[in-house]
Amino acid sequence: MREFSQADFDISGVWDPMLPDAEVISLLCTILTRLELGDFTVKLNHRKILDGIFEVCGVPADKIRTISSAVDKLDKMPWADVKKEMTDEKGLDPAVADKIGEYVKHKGGPELLEVLKADATLTANPSAKLGLDEMELLFKYLDAYNVIDKISFDMSLARGLDYYTGIIYEAITEASAPPGFKTANAFAEGSSEPAPPLPPKKKSKKPTQEGEEEEVDESSVGVGSIAAGGRYDNLVGMFTSAAAAGGKKAAQLPCIGVSIGLDRIFAIVWPKWVERGMRSKETMAYVMAAGDGLVAERIKLGEGVA
Numbered sequence: 001m002r003e004f005s006q007a008d009f010d011i012s013g014v015w016d017p018m019l020p021d022a023e024v025i026s027l028l029c030t031i032l033t034r035l036e037l038g039d040f041t042v043k044l045n046h047r048k049i050l051d052g053i054f055e056v057c058g059v060p061a062d063k064i065r066t067i068s069s070a071v072d073k074l075d076k077m078p079w080a081d082v083k084k085e086m087t088d089e090k091g092l093d094p095a096v097a098d099k100i101g102e103y104v105k106h107k108g109g110p111e112l113l114e115v116l117k118a119d120a121t122l123t124a125n126p127s128a129k130l131g132l133d134e135m136e137l138l139f140k141y142l143d144a145y146n147v148i149d150k151i152s153f154d155m156s157l158a159r160g161l162d163y164y165t166g167i168i169y170e171a172i173t174e175a176s177a178p179p180g181f182k183t184a185n186a187f188a189e190g191s192s193e194p195a196p197p198l199p200p201k202k203k204s205k206k207p208t209q210e211g212e213e214e215e216v217d218e219s220s221v222g223v224g225s226i227a228a229g230g231r232y233d234n235l236v237g238m239f240t241s242a243a244a245a246g247g248k249k250a251a252q253l254p255c256i257g258v259s260i261g262l263d264r265i266f267a268i269v270w271p272k273w274v275e276r277g278m279r280s281k282e283t284m285a286y287v288m289a290a291g292d293g294l295v296a297e298r299i300k301l302g303e304g305v306a
Contacts, residue, residue, distance in 0.1 A: 017134060017137070018134055018137040018138040018141060018167075019141060020256045021138055021141075021166070021167045021231060021256050022138055022141030022142050022144075022145060023145075024229070024256050024257070024258055025042060025044075025138075025142060025145075025147065025151075025169060025258075026142070026145035026147050027258075028042065028169075028171060028227055028229075028258050028260075029042065029145075029147040029150050031260065032171060032173070032226070032227070035265060035269060036269070036272070037173045037226070037265065037268055037269065038173055038174050038268075039173065039174045040150065040171055040172065040173040040174070040226075041150060041151075041152045041171070041172055041173075042147075042150050042151050042152070042169050042170070042171045043107075043152050043154040043157045043169060043170045043171075043172065044138075044151050044152065044153055044154065044157070044167065044168070044169045045153070045154055045155060045156075045157040045158070045159075045167075045168050045169070046131040046132075046134065046135050046166060046167055046168070047131070047158075047159075047164050047165060047166060047167075047168055047230075048127045048128065048130050048131030048134070048165075048166060049116070049127075049128050049131035049132060049135065049155075050068060050071075050131075050155075050158055051064060051068075051127050051128075051131075052122060052125040052126075052127040052128020052129070052131060053100065053103045053104070053122065053128065053155075054067060054068070054100065055125055055127065055128075056121050056122055056124075056125050056128070057096050057099035057100045057103070058093070058095075058096045058099065059092065059096060059100070063090065063091070063092060065162060066090050067086055067090060067092060067100070068158040069158065070082055070085045070086050070090065071100065071104050071156055071158045072156070072157065072158035072159065073085070074104060074105070074156035075156060075157075079101055079105060083097045083098075083101065086100075103122075103155055104155045104156045105155070105156070106155045107152050107153060107154040107155060107156070108152070108153055109139075109148065109151060109152070109153055110139045110143075110148075110153075112153045112155075113132065113135055113136060113139060113153065116128075116132055117132055117136075131166075134166065134167070135153070135167075138167065139151075157169070157170060159228065159230060163232045163234065163235040164230040164231065164232055165231055165232055165233040165234060166230065166231030166233065167230050167231045167256070168229075168230035168231075169228065169229060169230060169258075170225040170227070170228040171225060171226050171227040171228070172224070172225050172226065173226060173268065224261075224264065225261065225264075226260070226261045226264045226265050226268070227258055227259065227260045227261060228258070228259055228261075229256070229257045229258030229259055230256070230257070231254070231255070231256045232254075232255055232256075232257070233252065233254040233255070234252070235255070236253040236255055237252045237253050
C-alpha cells in the first residue's frame with residue numbers, strides 16, 4: 001500500500017494526483033519482470049470513467065455496481081452472455097445494455113484515450129471527464145517509467161469491490177491466462193502484425209448437481225490474474241474515523257495499493273526452478289521465533305551476517 005506524502009507535490013507545490021499510481025504500477029512491472037514470469041500485461045481502467053459510461057448510457061444509479069460486476073466478466077464470458085446477465089438477471093433495459101457494449105468491448109493504449117476524449121457525450125459527464133484527465137496524466141508518467149508497452153487500457157475491467165475510487169488494474173501473464181492470451185490481451189504498443197488465431201477449443205467434462213456431465217471449454221480457463229489493485233481514497237478514513245474517540249471525523253487518507261498473488265506466481269515459476277535445478281532441497285523457507293529483545297542479533301541474522 002502506498003500512502004500519499006509531500007513528495008507527491010511538484011516543485012511549485014501543486015498536487016500531482018497520478019504520480020503515486022504510476023509509481024506503484026511501475027514497481028509492479030519491475031517485480032513481475034524480475035520474477036521472469038514471461039510476457040505479462042497490466043490491464044488498466046478507471047472507475048470514474050466506467051461510472052460515467054454507465055450514467056450516459058442510462059443505467060439507474062441503484063444498478064451501477066451490479067452492472068459493473070457483470071461487465072467485469074467479459075474476460076471470461078462472451079458479450080452475449082454478459083448482456084443476458086444484465087438484462088435477464090439484473091433487469092437492465094436491453095437498449096441500455098447495447099450502449100454499454102459499444103464502450104466496454106474496447107481495449108488498447110493511449111490511442112484509445114484519444115477516441116474517448118473525442119466522444120462529446122462522454123466528456124460532458126463530470127465523472128468520466130475527470131477520469132479521462134487523470135488517465136491522460138497517468139499514461140504520461142507510465143511512458144516516462146518506460147512501462148507503457150506492458151499496459152492495456154481495458155474498458156471491461158471493473159474490479160467489483162466498492163471501495164475503489166479511481167485507477168484499477170490487474171496483471172495477467174501468458175502462463176496464467178487462457179491460451180488466447182496474446183490475441184485477447186495484446187499490448188497497447190504491440191506489433192502491427194495480425195494477431196495469431198485462437199487455439200482450438202478443448203472440451204472436458206465436469207459433473208453437475210443433477211449428476212450429469214457438463215462440457216467445459218478448457219481454452220477459456222486460466223489461473224487468473226496474478227496481481228491486482230487500485231486507488232481507494234476513502235477506505236482508510238472509514239476505519240480511522242470509526243476508531244477515533246468521540247466520533248470525531250478523521251482526516252482523509254487517500255491510498256494506492258497492489259496485492260500480488262504469490263500462490264499463483266509460484267504455480268508458474270516452480271516448474272522453471274525445478275528444471276533449472278535452482279532448488280535442491282524440499283524446504284522453501286525456514287521460519288523461527290527469536291523471542292523478545294535481541295533486536296540487533298535478529299537484524300544480523302536476517303541479513304546473513306550473524
